[in-house]
Amino acid sequence: MVGEYADYVQSFLKIADERIKDAVEQEIKSGLLWPDPRIGLNPSFESGGRIDTLADGEFLHQECRRIFQIKDSTGNVISPLELHRHQTEAIEVAKRGVNYVLTTGTGSGKSLAYIIPIVDAILREGPGKGIKAIVVYPMNALANSQAQELEKFLNFGYPNKKGPVTFRRYTGQESDTDRQEIIEQPPDILLTNYVMLELILTRTDESRLVDAARDLRFLVFDEFHTYRGRQGADVAFLARRARIACGGEKLQIVGTSATMSSAGDSRAEVARVASLLFGSKVTPDSVIGETLRRATKPYDFSDFASIELLRQRIISGEDPSLEADQFANDPLSSFVEQNFGLREDESGKLVRQLPSPIGKDTGAAAKLSDLTGIEIDTCINAIRRQLLAGYKIMRPGGRFPIFAFRLHQFLSRGDVVSATVEGAEDRELSFDGSVWRAKSNEKREALFPLVFCRECGQDYYLVHLLGTTAERLAKNQGLSGNTVPRFIPRSLSDSNSDDDSQAGYLFIGDWSTNESDVIDAIPEDWTEVSNNTSRITSKARVLVPIPVRVGIDGTVDEGGHKAFYFKGPFRFCLNCGVTYSNRQRSDIPKPEPAKEVVTFAPSKLPPFVSLLVHLQPTYS
Incomplete structure (x- = not known):
C-alpha cells in the first residue's frame, strides 16, 4: 500500500532539475509519505462498582443484573459487568431526570452510560409500550456497531435470543420488508441517523413511528460535536422538532463526545454548546468526564x-x-x-x-x-x-x-522543498519548512518554497514582494528610492496582494528582455497590433517578467543573483511557454496546460505545479 501511494504521489511530480528530483526521491524513500505511527494507550478508569451491586440496592431494575453481563456468543456468562466510575455517575445523573452529556475519551464505554438508564427505565415502565428511546448517530457505521453491541447485551442468554427490551436499526439500509415490520411493530429503542429522523418526522409513511414515540423518554445524540456550521443548525432544529413531536414530560436529552474531552473544554462550555444544540438546558454539573487511574x-x-x-x-x-x-x-x-x-x-x-x-x-x-x-x-x-x-x-x-x-497511522502529501536564490548547482535545498538559515557572516539566508511547471518541470520560487509595487520595480529596477524592495517566502495558497506587498514568482534562467523576443514569448492575448506592429498591451505590461538581482537574504541587491520576477497568478511558463486562462485566478486547481486559452475543467484537479507543499496528514 505504501508503494502504491508513493507511485500515485510521484505521478504528479515533474521536476526538470535533476538535483532537486534526486533529493525529492530520496526523501520519499526515507519515509516522507509514511511517518512513524503515533501510539496512544487506552487508560485505566476508576471503578464504579458492579451492576449486581446497583441492582441489589434497587438502584437498577433486577433484570439489569441478567442483561448487563459479559457473555459469549451462546449466551453463557463470562463475568459480571464492572462499570467505570463515569458510567455509574451517568446512571446517577439520569436518575435525576435531567439532560446530561458524556465527554469521556475513546474506548471509555460511553454507550453504556446511556443504554443502561434507557433499559432500566423501559423495564420499570414495562416493555412494548412504544418507542421510549431514539439514539441518533452521525454515521451509519456507528449505528451498525451499536446494534451489534446491543444484540450481545439485550438478546444473548435469552430463549430464542429475544430479551424483554427490543431494539431496531432504522437508518435507510433496511429492506422494505424490515422497514414495514418496524413501522407495524415499533421497538422500545430505535437506532437511526439525523437524516432518517428528519424523514420520520416529515413523511406520512412513518407517521406510525411518530405516534409510537409520543411519550419518548430519551433522545440521544451520539458524538454530537460532529454537528457544526450549517449541519449543526439543521440538527439543532431537528432536536427541537423531535421534542415537540415526541417529547413527553419526562424526556431527557443525552449527548456524547470524545473530542470535546480531549480538547480540554470546560464543563460550563460543554453545557453551553449542548444546550444550544438540544434546545433544552444542560447544566455544568450534568457534564460527566472520565476519572483515570494508573495501571x-x-x-x-x-x-x-x-x-x-x-x-x-x-x-x-x-x-x-x-x-x-x-x-x-x-x-x-x-x-x-x-x-x-x-x-x-x-x-x-x-x-x-x-x-x-x-x-x-x-x-x-x-x-x-x-x-x-x-x-x-x-x-x-x-x-x-x-x-x-x-x-x-x-x-x-x-x-x-x-x-x-x-x-x-498518517499518510502525508509530503513537505515543502525550499531553496536559496542561487544557481542550480550552488543553491541549498531544505525539506524542513525553514524560511531562514543563519550564515557565518551573521547574514540570514532566505529559503523560498519551490513549485514546478506541470508541463516541463521548470522550478519557480514562491515569493511576496515587499516595499514597492511591481510597477515601481520595473521603472527603477529596484535600485533607488527610500525603501529597498525585498522578497519573502510565501505559500501557494497565499496569493493576496496590497499596496505594500505583491504575491508572485521568481524565475532563475535564461529569458530575453528584448521587446520582440518578449512579444514572441508571452501569451498571444497580451499583445495587440497597431500600425502593423505588435506591441504589449498596457494591461499586460505589468505582468511581463522583470529582471532583478536578489541577495541571499531576499533583498534586491546589485550584487545579488540574476532572476526574473512576475506577479501572480501563474499565467505562462517562461521555459516551455505553456499558457493558462486568465479566468482561473487560483494557481492551486489549474487545469491541464494547453497552448491555447483554456476553460477550467473541474474534473482536472491536479495543480499545475508538482508541489511537495503543505503537510496535510489524514487518517488511514
Whole structure:
C-alpha cells in the first residue's frame, strides 16, 4: 500500500532539475509519505462498582443484573459487568431526570452510560409500550456497531435470543420488508441517523413511528460535536422538532463526545454548546468526564534512583514479565504509560496523554535515550517489547489488556522543498519548512518554497514582494528610492496582494528582455497590433517578467543573483511557454496546460505545479 501511494504521489511530480528530483526521491524513500505511527494507550478508569451491586440496592431494575453481563456468543456468562466510575455517575445523573452529556475519551464505554438508564427505565415502565428511546448517530457505521453491541447485551442468554427490551436499526439500509415490520411493530429503542429522523418526522409513511414515540423518554445524540456550521443548525432544529413531536414530560436529552474531552473544554462550555444544540438546558454539573487511574507503579523520572532503575532494567535485556503485578511494578512499564497513556494536568489531575511516536527524533525512544544514556535503537526495541507484552496481560477483571494501545497511522502529501536564490548547482535545498538559515557572516539566508511547471518541470520560487509595487520595480529596477524592495517566502495558497506587498514568482534562467523576443514569448492575448506592429498591451505590461538581482537574504541587491520576477497568478511558463486562462485566478486547481486559452475543467484537479507543499496528514 505504501508503494502504491508513493507511485500515485510521484505521478504528479515533474521536476526538470535533476538535483532537486534526486533529493525529492530520496526523501520519499526515507519515509516522507509514511511517518512513524503515533501510539496512544487506552487508560485505566476508576471503578464504579458492579451492576449486581446497583441492582441489589434497587438502584437498577433486577433484570439489569441478567442483561448487563459479559457473555459469549451462546449466551453463557463470562463475568459480571464492572462499570467505570463515569458510567455509574451517568446512571446517577439520569436518575435525576435531567439532560446530561458524556465527554469521556475513546474506548471509555460511553454507550453504556446511556443504554443502561434507557433499559432500566423501559423495564420499570414495562416493555412494548412504544418507542421510549431514539439514539441518533452521525454515521451509519456507528449505528451498525451499536446494534451489534446491543444484540450481545439485550438478546444473548435469552430463549430464542429475544430479551424483554427490543431494539431496531432504522437508518435507510433496511429492506422494505424490515422497514414495514418496524413501522407495524415499533421497538422500545430505535437506532437511526439525523437524516432518517428528519424523514420520520416529515413523511406520512412513518407517521406510525411518530405516534409510537409520543411519550419518548430519551433522545440521544451520539458524538454530537460532529454537528457544526450549517449541519449543526439543521440538527439543532431537528432536536427541537423531535421534542415537540415526541417529547413527553419526562424526556431527557443525552449527548456524547470524545473530542470535546480531549480538547480540554470546560464543563460550563460543554453545557453551553449542548444546550444550544438540544434546545433544552444542560447544566455544568450534568457534564460527566472520565476519572483515570494508573495501571503501573508511578516512578519519578526526575529522581536519579528511578532513572538508574530504569537504566538497569533496559541494560539487562530481560523479557518483560507476563505476570500482572511484576509487569505493573516494572519501571519501563511506568515510563511507557507516562509517555503514551497518562499525564498530570495543571491541577494534578490524571488526563490522557496525546498520542506520540516511538521515533528516533522526537518520540519516546529519544526521551528514553536522553534519560538513560542508552543507544536509541536499544530503547526503541525495549519500548516495542514492553507494549506488546502489556497487550497480552489482562487488567484485574480480565476484560482489557494493561496496555490496550492504538496505532494512529498518517499518510502525508509530503513537505515543502525550499531553496536559496542561487544557481542550480550552488543553491541549498531544505525539506524542513525553514524560511531562514543563519550564515557565518551573521547574514540570514532566505529559503523560498519551490513549485514546478506541470508541463516541463521548470522550478519557480514562491515569493511576496515587499516595499514597492511591481510597477515601481520595473521603472527603477529596484535600485533607488527610500525603501529597498525585498522578497519573502510565501505559500501557494497565499496569493493576496496590497499596496505594500505583491504575491508572485521568481524565475532563475535564461529569458530575453528584448521587446520582440518578449512579444514572441508571452501569451498571444497580451499583445495587440497597431500600425502593423505588435506591441504589449498596457494591461499586460505589468505582468511581463522583470529582471532583478536578489541577495541571499531576499533583498534586491546589485550584487545579488540574476532572476526574473512576475506577479501572480501563474499565467505562462517562461521555459516551455505553456499558457493558462486568465479566468482561473487560483494557481492551486489549474487545469491541464494547453497552448491555447483554456476553460477550467473541474474534473482536472491536479495543480499545475508538482508541489511537495503543505503537510496535510489524514487518517488511514
